[in-house]
Amino acid sequence: xxxxxxxxxxxxxxxxxxxxxxxxxxxxxxxxxxxxxxxxxxxxxxxxxxxxxxxxxxxxxxxxxxxxxxxxxxxxxxxxxxxxxxxxxxxxxxxxxxxxxxxxxxxxxxxxxxxxxxxxxxxxxxxxxxxxxxxxxxxxxxxxxxxxxxxxxxxxxxxxxxxxxxxxxxxxxxxxxxxxxxxxxxxxxxxxxxxxxxxxxxxxxxxxxxxxxxxxxxxxxxxxxxxxxxxxxxxxxxxxxxxxxxxxx
Amino acid sequence: xxxxxxxxxxxxxxxxxxxxxxxxxxxxxxxxxxxxxxxxxxxxxxxxxxxxxxxxxxxxxxxxxxxxxxxxxxxxxxxxxxxxxxxxxxxxxxxxxxxxxxxxxxxxxxxxxxxxxxxxxxxxxxxxxxxxxxxxxxxxxxxxxxxxxxxxxxxxxxxxxxxxxxxxxxxxxxxxxxxxxxxxxxxxxxxxxxxxxxxxxxxxxxxxxxxxxxxxxxxxxxxxxxxxxxxxxxxxxxxxxxxxxxxxx
Ligand SMILES: Nc1ncnc2c1ncn2[C@@H]1O[C@H](COP(=O)(O)OP(=O)(O)OP(=O)(O)O)[C@@H](O)[C@H]1O
Ligand SMILES: [Mg+2]
Numbered sequence: 001x002x003x004x005x006x007x008x009x010x011x012x013x014x015x016x017x018x019x020x021x022x023x024x025x026x027x028x029x030x031x032x033x034x035x036x037x038x039x040x041x042x043x044x045x046x047x048x049x050x051x052x053x054x055x056x057x058x059x060x061x062x063x064x065x066x067x068x069x070x071x072x073x074x075x076x077x078x079x080x081x082x083x084x085x086x087x088x089x090x091x092x093x094x095x096x097x098x099x100x101x102x103x104x105x106x107x108x109x110x111x112x113x114x115x116x117x118x119x120x121x122x123x124x125x126x127x128x129x130x131x132x133x134x135x136x137x138x139x140x141x142x143x144x145x146x147x148x149x150x151x152x153x154x155x156x157x158x159x160x161x162x163x164x165x166x167x168x169x170x171x172x173x174x175x176x177x178x179x180x181x182x183x184x185x186x187x188x189x190x191x192x193x194x195x196x197x198x199x200x201x202x203x204x205x206x207x208x209x210x211x212x213x214x215x216x217x218x219x220x221x222x223x224x225x226x227x228x229x230x231x232x233x234x235x236x237x238x239x240x241x242x243x244x245x246x247x248x249x
Numbered sequence: 250x251x252x253x254x255x256x257x258x259x260x261x262x263x264x265x266x267x268x269x270x271x272x273x274x275x276x277x278x279x280x281x282x283x284x285x286x287x288x289x290x291x292x293x294x295x296x297x298x299x300x301x302x303x304x305x306x307x308x309x310x311x312x313x314x315x316x317x318x319x320x321x322x323x324x325x326x327x328x329x330x331x332x333x334x335x336x337x338x339x340x341x342x343x344x345x346x347x348x349x350x351x352x353x354x355x356x357x358x359x360x361x362x363x364x365x366x367x368x369x370x371x372x373x374x375x376x377x378x379x380x381x382x383x384x385x386x387x388x389x390x391x392x393x394x395x396x397x398x399x400x401x402x403x404x405x406x407x408x409x410x411x412x413x414x415x416x417x418x419x420x421x422x423x424x425x426x427x428x429x430x431x432x433x434x435x436x437x438x439x440x441x442x443x444x445x446x447x448x449x450x451x452x453x454x455x456x457x458x459x460x461x462x463x464x465x466x467x468x469x470x471x472x473x474x475x476x477x478x479x480x481x482x483x484x485x486x487x488x489x490x491x492x493x494x495x496x497x498x
Contacts, residue, residue: 030445148332152394153322153350162348166336174372243374 033213038220041213053221055197056187060225063119063190064183066128068176075134085135100147100186104193118190125186126179133175137168156242171195173237180229184222250421252311253278254398255429258295259298259308261291262455270455271308276398276432279454281424283433285487286451287495292297292434293329298402299432312398325394329402331383332475333375339386340371346394354393363390365419368439371442381412385419392423398430405440417443427467438487439475442466448487452494459494462487 015035021027022034029037042049074092078085100121107117141164149159191200199218206214252275261269262302266319268291276282286292297303299310309318317323323345323489333342339411362371365385384404391399404420405413417440424431435441441448462483466474474480 035422050407142332144328144330144332147297147300147302148326148328149349150321151297151324151326152346153303158349162345163334169336241336243376 004084011191023060025054030210030212033216038213038216040219041211042217045214045217049202049217052197052202053225056191056199056221057225058188059118059190059198060122060183060229063106063122063187064126064180066119067123067183067186068179070123071127071130071175071179075131075138078131079135079138079164080156092128092131095124096114100125100189104189108193113194117193118187118195121190121193122183122186123181126221129178129182130172130175133171133178135167138164141167168243170237170241173233173241176232177233177237180233181226183201184226184229188222251278251313252276253280253313254298254432255311257311257370258307259295259305259310260292261298261303261305267455269298270279270457272451272458273303274449274458274461276430276448278428279428280447281431281433281445282447282449283435283445284449284451285435285438285491286456287442287453287491288436290451290494291456292404292436292451296326296402296432296434299400300324323396325391325396325397325399327378327387327391327399327401327404329404329406331375331380331387333383333386335375338372338374339378339385342375343386343390343393345417347388347395351395358389358393361393362386364423365389381399381408381416384408384416388420388423392427392429398432399435401431403434403436406435406437413440420444421468421470438484439489442468442473442480442487443475444485450487450490450494457494460490 001173019034019036022032027034033041078088078092103124104117107120111117111120136234144165145167146159150161154162187198188200188203191198192204198222203215203218206212206218255275256272259269259272260267260467266369274282274284274296284295287351294303298305301317301319301323304319309316311317312323333339334345337345338357339362340358343362344353344355347353347358359371360497362368365388367382367385367389370378370382375386378386387400388404391401396436406414421444433444442464445464448464449458450462452459465479465483
């Protein structure tokens with residue numbers, strides 16, 4: 001139990017150090033505001049800010065769900081359809097080599113300012129870790145178990161649902177955790193494309209008017225949102241991969 | 250008596266390396282036959298052939314006079330490693346065979362677990378069991394599977410001497426009660442003599458049938474026979490046959 005709180009203590013320590021150093025060295029607020037100032041700015045602006053926060057949260061969630069679904073679907077197709085994996089696998093990796101910052105304006109040109117280009121950006125960021133994790137999980141299924149299943153007369157479908165899927169769940173959850181954290185970042189980037197609302201918009205406005213304190217409010221909000229998503233996935237994992245948790249104790 | 254399982258002139262190579270050379274053997278209905286061979290001689294490979302995981306280069310495999318060469322799902326199989334699914338409870342694990350090719354009978358499974366001394370462990374996960382308990386669960390899974398011939402691949406080789414003897418006695422009692430046909434693999438002479446009606450000794454590289462022994466001891470057998478002069482006499486003979494096979498390569 002003590003270990004679990006150690007991160008909080010460290011965070012507190014850093015914040016206090018930051019606050020103290022800021023005061024002692026008299027750093028101007030537009031350069032680096034102190035934690036208390038940031039907190040204050042957050043409270044002052046809360047009525048306006050929480051609408052942006054809500055918008056980003058729902059965009060991230062929607063994008064994450066789409067991306068995770070696309071990632072799982074791609075993994076299942078590449079795994080189950082013979083001859084698909086080898087030609088397509090390199091393209092999946094290539095899709096990650098195009099910087100999102102470059103791709104985003106193109107997507108706006110093609111799809112306009114609506115929801116679609118934003119969801120595409122987040123999907124592109126999120127599907128990759130899920131696909132790779134699921135594919136690895138499927139492929140690394142214990143050989144003795146595969147032999148047992150085949151010799152016992154299991155069909156392809158039974159092999160998949162009763163063996164490969166449960167076997168790769170821990171791996172899939174690792175992918176989902178990465179994707180969940182990326183999704184918030186993806187949402188913020190997609191909001192820079194042009195949006196009326198969202199933390200990305202709020203951040204751009206704040207930094208162009210030198211309200212560094214508000215930029216930091218946005219940064220902390222992004223961190224908290226990512227942590228929250230991550231935590232939700234961890235809870236889901238604990239539920240679905242119960243047997244493993246017991247093993248670790 | 251009718252041969253239930255029969256191998257006729259079965260040969261197999263992996264690349265240049267010949268593993269099995271014209272292996273002939275049969276198992277009668279309700280009989281307990283043991284294949285005895287040195288480590289690496291191709292015993293597991295023989296089971297993979299019977300289970301349809303591999304195709305023989307030559308020869309055929311018959312079950313109840315029907316050709317099953319290369320077909321899967323005809324025999325019940327217990328792999329060398331216990332191969333229980335870690336995400337399934339013991340009860341869910343032992344009904345897996347029925348789930349794949351038969352009809353689930355949870356009541357029968359519970360009863361079997363009870364008899365195997367696994368009462369109270371129905372809802373435990375495999376990692377909570379000892380090695381011996383895992384092997385018992387894996388054997389019950391094989392026993393509950395709908396097929397009539399059970400192939401056991403060195404099920405007790407990972408257990409200590411005392412546990413192994415306990416398991417052997419347990420196996421005999423279960424077998425006598427259920428009258429299933431068993432093909433058993435081991436490299437342990439004592440085990441082969443204590444358990445079987447007949448022993449088939451294999452040579453090494455490639456594996457050929459060197460000799461067959463009828464085991465003369467009446468049933469039910471108790472562990473005392475392990476120390477009788479008659480036992481040692483037969484053991485000596487089997488040992489020299491095995492040694493001759495190992496040095497032939
Ligand atoms: N898929 C494979 N490809 C190539 N060689 C293989 C393959 N499977 C097994 N072999 C080889 O075949 C031989 C027999 O292996 P097998 O596992 O059947 O032996 P075994 O008698 O079961 O040994 P043990 O008693 O140690 O379990 C070994 O020399 C092994 O290296
Ligand atoms: Mg083996």
